[in-house]
Amino acid sequence: MGSVVVRFAPSPTGYLHIGGARTAIFNWLYARKYNGKFILRIEDTDAERSTVEAIQGILDGLRWLGLQWDEGPNFQSHYTSDHLSAAHRLIESGYAYKCFCSKEVLEEKRQAAQAAKKTYQYDGTCRNLPAQTIADLEAAHRPYVIRLKVPRTEGAVVFDDQVCGRVEKRYQDIEDFVLVRANGMPLYVLANAVDDIRDGVTHIIRGQDGLANTPKQILVYQGLGAKLPLFAHMSLTLDPQKTKISKRKHGTQVAIHYYKEKGFLPWAMVNFLALLGWATPESREFFSKEELIQAFNLDGIGRTNSVFNIQPDDPKFITDPKLLSINAHYLRSMPIEELLPYLKEQLLASSLWNPAFEKDQKQWFLHTVDLIRSRFHLLTDFSTLGAAYFGETFQMDQSAVKKNLFEQGRVHPWITALADELAVLDPFNAQTLEAMLHSFLSRYQLKPGKLINAVRTAVTGQSVGPEFIQVLLCLGPERIARRLRQVPGLSFDVKNNS
Ligand code: GLU
Numbered sequence: 001m002g003s004v005v006v007r008f009a010p011s012p013t014g015y016l017h018i019g020g021a022r023t024a025i026f027n028w029l030y031a032r033k034y035n036g037k038f039i040l041r042i043e044d045t046d047a048e049r050s051t052v053e054a055i056q057g058i059l060d061g062l063r064w065l066g067l068q069w070d071e072g073p074n075f076q077s078h079y080t081s082d083h084l085s086a087a088h089r090l091i092e093s094g095y096a097y098k099c100f101c102s103k104e105v106l107e108e109k110r111q112a113a114q115a116a117k118k119t120y121q122y123d124g125t126c127r128n129l130p131a132q133t134i135a136d137l138e139a140a141h142r143p144y145v146i147r148l149k150v151p152r153t154e155g156a157v158v159f160d161d162q163v164c165g166r167v168e169k170r171y172q173d174i175e176d177f178v179l180v181r182a183n184g185m186p187l188y189v190l191a192n193a194v195d196d197i198r199d200g201v202t203h204i205i206r207g208q209d210g211l212a213n214t215p216k217q218i219l220v221y222q223g224l225g226a227k228l229p230l231f232a233h234m235s236l237t238l239d240p241q242k243t244k245i246s247k248r249k250h251g252t253q254v255a256i257h258y259y260k261e262k263g264f265l266p267w268a269m270v271n272f273l274a275l276l277g278w279a280t281p282e283s284r285e286f287f288s289k290e291e292l293i294q295a296f297n298l299d300g301i302g303r304t305n306s307v308f309n310i311q312p313d314d315p316k317f318i319t320d321p322k323l324l325s326i327n328a329h330y331l332r333s334m335p336i337e338e339l340l341p342y343l344k345e346q347l348l349a350s351s352l353w354n355p356a357f358e359k360d361q362k363q364w365f366l367h368t369v370d371l372i373r374s375r376f377h378l379l380t381d382f383s384t385l386g387a388a389y390f391g392e393t394f395q396m397d398q399s400a401v402k403k404n405l406f407e408q409g410r411v412h413p414w415i416t417a418l419a420d421e422l423a424v425l426d427p428f429n430a431q432t433l434e435a436m437l438h439s440f441l442s443r444y445q446l447k448p449g450k451l452i453n454a455v456r457t458a459v460t461g462q463s464v465g466p467e468f469i470q471v472l473l474c475l476g477p478e479r480i481a482r483r484l485r486q487v488p489g490l491s492f493d494v495k496n497n498s
Contacts, residue, residue: 007041007196012050015256021065038067040071076191080185082198162230201229238308272320339369339373417444419480419485
């Protein structure tokens with residue numbers, strides 16, 4: 001393994017969402033590119049907001065996307081003693097101190113600052129308490145928090161972010177922030193830095209919402225004498241109104257599992273999410289896994305926020321058109337054998353799976369999938385638009401039925417005759433079919449389009465689809481004849497409807 005160590009560190013307070021998945025993808029790509037280590041850390045120290053379901057959702061989502069981690073999941077809550085001992089080391093080396101100020105006193109000071117229209121900052125009352133005073137207060141069991149002693153000199157925390165460039169935060173704008181609460185619980189700002197130091201994380205790739213904490217975390221690193229990692233704070237993903245994407249506002253469309261359920265392929269998701277805020281100089285759109293790993297670099301991460309076209313108020317809207325087109329691209333072009341496991345899952349879920357598709361009907365099945373996928377966008381299309389190929393129950397597109405099978409309120413009168421002729425066509429192949437249809441058209445004085453549209457609708461339920469003769473060959477004479485005879489509203493001899 002190389003020397004790169006990265007991590008994805010979600011707080012398990014909800015399902016894996018688009019922004020989190022994107023952060024995970026960037027870290028995973030970076031680790032794979034440099035043959036490094038990708039750690040999964042669950043930042044579950046906020047016990048009230050963390051849930052078991054959320055943890056499971058994150059693990060499932062990452063697995064579905066194919067983002068295998070090399071270490072973890074490490075649960076932050078299991079490392080409380082590391083965090084506390086780091087805080088005590090900071091006290092011993094003079095980088096932190098115990099603060100005994102009561103909540104009430106601090107609240108009064110805050111209100112006074114507010115009344116005077118000044119920004120409140122902890123005033124450092126306990127920064128330099130004499131050792132004896134500290135000992136006395138402790139002996140009296142006075143509760144205390146542990147605060148970091150921010151330098152009170154001119155100067156600033158300065159670092160070069162790989163995405164945002166040089167970032168500077170003046171010491172005077174950072175208060176002596178709390179590292180450990182009065183109840184003995186470490187704060188996130190401490191726990192996060194201590195875990196990154198312990199795990200030897202070399203690159204912290206996260207969203208720009210993490211930037212506000214970085215100067216404080218750098219002070220923790222410095223106090224502990226640890227080598228600083230490189231930081232890369234990625235731009236955010238916004239909705240079309242340029243506001244932050246959130247579960248509250250956008251509902252389930254922000255969750256990765258929504259895309260699984262809607263019939264997206266995991267690699268299409270990864271490819272699409274990688275392009276939210278990252279690009280190659282030539283704006284390439286499609287990448288195999290190896291190509292994406294090769295192409296990925298931190299320089300390609302843009303500073304401007306990206307937009308994910310999410311429309312929670314439109315019930316017909318599935319997703320960003322670009323994501324849909326990337327999914328269609330993979331669905332139509334990936335080797336059929338690779339598509340099979342996804343298809344099987346999809347067809348099983350919709351009761352359209354037949355074990356024969358893997359056995360004696362395998363050739364037929366692969367051919368059919370290849371034929372029909374050229375118009376599909378989603379895996380779910382196989383069980384909706386493609387249901388007629390795999391089973392006997394399928395939905396008819398009612399407007400197609402009305403338009404293509406009826407004329408002046410009546411079903412085309414020649415449908416039954418066509419069914420009879422097709423049923424006995426022997427041999428049943430492209431040449432015999434074409435010849436038979438040709439003769440049928442001239443005998444009944446029909447235009448080809450009328451016949452094609454009517455038959456296609458009757459046998460597949462859809463008005464559009466793959467090449468007509470191919471559709472007929474794929475379905476075979478019995479199914480075609482049966483479906484033609486079953487056209488709604490057709491008066492036919494029930495005995496013939498075998
Ligand atoms: N737990 C933090 C979050 O979910 C991530 C912090 C980080 O990556 O440093 O926002």
